[in-house]
């Protein structure tokens with residue numbers, strides 16, 4: 001993604017932070033948005049709550065003014081608040097994404113191929129009873145947002161896709177899996193590839209979808225789950 005300018009929404013920790021670092025190492029200009037900053041705070045970080053949708057257009061103008069037009073936009077945010085999860089999830093995952101996408105068109109360098117990727121989840125299709133209904137609805141909605149704007153923005157040369165990861169290992173939880181190898185083994189054993197996915201597996205899929213190598217792919221929701229969702233539940237463990 002050399003010469004690219006990627007805006008990473010949710011770039012202060014977890015997968016977003018790792019993705020932002022990888023993009024920097026590959027030579028991209030990277031701007032990040034989150035309420036807090038990663039430590040040490042990278043250049044081009046904008047502290048902003050994406051639920052404040054009225055501020056999204058001014059934020060994008062500021063980023064373009066200070067750091068130049070964008071070529072890519074990637075969403076990694078997740079609502080983790082303890083207040084009303086329905087309003088929180090819809091605001092964080094759907095209203096903010098829709099507003100960013102509608103406003104980013106004028107922030108993109110449309111003389112170049114531009115792309116958007118959002119991180120959805122296997123829960124766009126499948127149910128995890130320990131997670132709230134709001135998470136499932138928000139992640140399913142993200143995939144439909146990807147399809148809608150793939151059609152709406154295709155004529156401007158903007159591609160829009162989603163990735164749908166299963167649970168993955170990231171720096172903040174790898175100690176947990178190392179200290180509980182039984183938990184890791186149980187998860188890995190259910191997967192056709194006999195391992196859990198990592199943040200790098202997911203980041204690589206996002207890089208691909210943002211890159212020109214995916215130039216004829218738009219409106220898709222790519223499962224990044226090592227094939228675990230291919231199996232019929234009744235046959236697992238038999």
Ligand SMILES: NC(=O)c1ccc[n+]([C@@H]2O[C@H](COP(=O)([O-])OP(=O)(O)OC[C@H]3O[C@@H](n4cnc5c(N)ncnc54)[C@H](OP(=O)(O)O)[C@@H]3O)[C@@H](O)[C@H]2O)c1
Pocket residue numbers: 009010011012013014015016033034035036037048049050051075076077078079080092119120121122164165166167168169170
């Ligand atoms: N972890 C998994 O195993 C897994 C599996 C499937 C899908 N996913 C999806 O993958 C993505 C990344 O997951 P993760 O576990 O790495 O997430 P995470 O560690 O919770 O990071 C979420 C990021 O979003 C930012 N964010 C949250 N609310 C925000 C707001 N209102 N305004 C601005 N920024 C906000 C956070 O920063 P601040 O709090 O500082 O704002 C943080 O940078 C998420 O969309 C998640 O649903 C994760």
